Amino acid sequence: MKTGLQRREENIRFLKSVSMLRDLPSDKLAKVADVLEIDFFHEGEFIIREGCTGDTFFLINKGEVKVTQTVVGHNEPQEIRKLKRGDIFGEKALLGEDRRTASCIAQPPGVECLTIDRESFNQLIGDINELRNKDY
Ligand code: 6J7
Numbered sequence: 001m002k003t004g005l006q007r008r009e010e011n012i013r014f015l016k017s018v019s020m021l022r023d024l025p026s027d028k029l030a031k032v033a034d035v036l037e038i039d040f041f042h043e044g045e046f047i048i049r050e051g052c053t054g055d056t057f058f059l060i061n062k063g064e065v066k067v068t069q070t071v072v073g074h075n076e077p078q079e080i081r082k083l084k085r086g087d088i089f090g091e092k093a094l095l096g097e098d099r100r101t102a103s104c105i106a107q108p109p110g111v112e113c114l115t116i117d118r119e120s121f122n123q124l125i126g127d128i129n130e131l132r133n134k135d136y
């Protein structure tokens with residue numbers, strides 16, 4: 001079993017590997033580490049569904065996530081990119097947008113995410129300019 005302290009140190013090490021978060025002051029980084037939750041998704045599972053409301057921000061700890069979006073002139077949503085460990089997603093519905101703007105689907109063999117809820121996101125990371133201005 002891991003102790004709370006080991007978990008916290010592991011989380012801080014991981015957060016420092018996330019380019020978007022690496023420059024946060026260490027007191028904030030420690031706070032983020034303390035509010036992270038872990039969530040697992042089976043292959044094919046929709047972590048985020050385009051058009052739905054949402055209150056969660058995601059960091060990929062293990063696995064791959066496919067991002068798809070509805071495109072005019074296509075019947076099926078189209079793949080726009082794949083994400084891997086250290087990548088983040090789900091910030092848009094927590095910032096300006098009120099609905100999820102794309103779908104994010106767990107790839108085989110499954111995905112482990114660390115998550116941050118809307119309240120902690122607003123308190124701790126919602127003001128990071130690199131995140132706010134992300135235009136892909
Ligand atoms: Br990753 C990623 N790439 C894109 C993109 O090109 N366009 C849009 N709109 N969203 C993209 N995303 C992520 C982004 O974090 O997919 C998430 C879907 O939920 C989005 O945030 P969201 O709209 O909350």
Ligand code: CA
Pocket residue numbers: 039040041
């Ligand atoms: Ca789950």
